[in-house]
Amino acid sequence: xxxxxxxxxxxxxxDTAELQRERDDYRDRWMRKSAEFDxxxxxxxxxxxxxxxxxxVDLLQELLLVVDDFDRxxxxxxxxxxxxxxxxxxxIHGKLHDLLAKYGVRPIVAxxxxxxxxVHQAVVHEASPDHREGEVIGELxxxxxxxxxxxxxxxVKVAKA
Numbered sequence: 001x002x003x004x005x006x007x008x009x010x011x012x013x014x015d016t017a018e019l020q021r022e023r024d025d026y027r028d029r030w031m032r033k034s035a036e037f038d039x040x041x042x043x044x045x046x047x048x049x050x051x052x053x054x055x056x057v058d059l060l061q062e063l064l065l066v067v068d069d070f071d072r073x074x075x076x077x078x079x080x081x082x083x084x085x086x087x088x089x090x091x092i093h094g095k096l097h098d099l100l101a102k103y104g105v106r107p108i109v110a111x112x113x114x115x116x117x118x119v120h121q122a123v124v125h126e127a128s129p130d131h132r133e134g135e136v137i138g139e140l141x142x143x144x145x146x147x148x149x150x151x152x153x154x155x156v157k158v159a160k161a
Contacts, residue, residue: 057151060105064144064152067096071142100144108143110136110154119143119150124157131159 070093074086108119115122115134123140131137136156143154 104147128159
């Protein structure tokens with residue numbers, strides 16, 4: 001005959017306080033694991049977003065090298081015979097700038113501005129009595145921002161007294 005587990009004299013019922021402590025311990029462990037998992041999920045999402053943003057930045061920096069080549073090509077005077085070719089290059093150049101603007105890439109206005117090391121990279125310092133100290137007097141390579149973040153600093157020539 002099987003004995004009733006509640007009335008079994010060998011095994012007494014566990015203490016209620018001990019059961020509550022055990023329950024609280026399990027609940028505490030569960031809460032900690034839930035918080036750890038939530039933090040892990042948020043960290044993974046942030047890392048994915050950062051990787052995606054970095055991939056876009058890398059692509060845009062490579063694309064800006066092509067924009068630089070177009071800028072240089074458009075500064076060359078090719079004469080009257082190549083006006084159709086020049087017009088084609090200007091159209092491509094315009095479309096490229098429109099595409100960059102669509103994704104939040106904006107050129108930094110450097111000429112005439114005060115030198116700002118946050119957005120300018122001084123390559124040349126030149127004495128110039130016609131300009132104020134620290135004024136950007138030449139732009140060797142355009143700088144760009146993407147959504148108010150620096151994508152590439154402008155390489156500039158700065159006036160000195």
